[in-house]
Amino acid sequence: MxxxxxxxxxxxxxxxxxxxxxxxxxxxxxxxxxxxxxxxxxxxxxxxxxxxxxxxxxxxxxxxxxxxxxxxxxxxxxxxRRRRPNFTPEFKRYLVEQSMQPGINVARLAREHGLNDNLLFNWRRRYLKEQDKNSPEAHVSKCPICDVW
Structure with missing residues (x-):
């Protein structure tokens, strides 16, 4: 019918x-x-x-x-409909590097840039994990996780 x-x-x-x-x-x-x-x-x-x-x-x-x-x-x-944002690798790298500075409140930094706190914490965690995989002594000049996305 x-x-x-x-x-x-x-x-x-x-x-x-x-x-x-x-x-x-x-x-x-x-x-x-x-x-x-x-x-x-x-x-x-x-x-x-x-x-x-x-x-x-x-x-x-x-x-x-x-x-x-x-x-x-x-x-x-x-x-x-609200779409999921697609952040550039440069933006991710910038925020991760900013969040690694001494005395920075990561949650506040995320909110200032319109992000959920957990998202920036996840980016940081991936960055640190990737740094440990490369070598503990080597200095990483850019965020390796940003190239994967």
């Missing part, structure tokens, strides 16, 4: 025939979670039952699932 076919039927079963949402879903052979998501969308859309007489199944679907009919809305939603 296509979405346009079951949307209005689900609303009628629930509002007219007083089926529970779950029972209405079972009656139509839908997953209960699908029905609950549909009713949530219906409530958030501002529509009310009964639907006005001129509303077609396509218009109902467009009102409840706008991103599928408006590609610019779908791209807007995906661009609003």
């Amino acid at each position: 296509e979405r346009q076919q079951w949307m209005e039927a689900l609303l009628r079963l629930h509002h007219v025939q007083n089926f529970s949402r779950a029972a209405a879903c079972r009656q139509l052979g839908l997953k209960v979670s699908t029905g609950y998501k549909f009713f949530r969308r219906f409530g958030e859309s501002g529509l009310s039952w009964p639907l006005h007489d001129e509303m077609t199944p396509t218009e109902l679907e467009q009102a409840l699932y706008p991103s599928e009919f408006n590609p610019s809305r779908a791209s807007q939603l995906s661009s609003e």
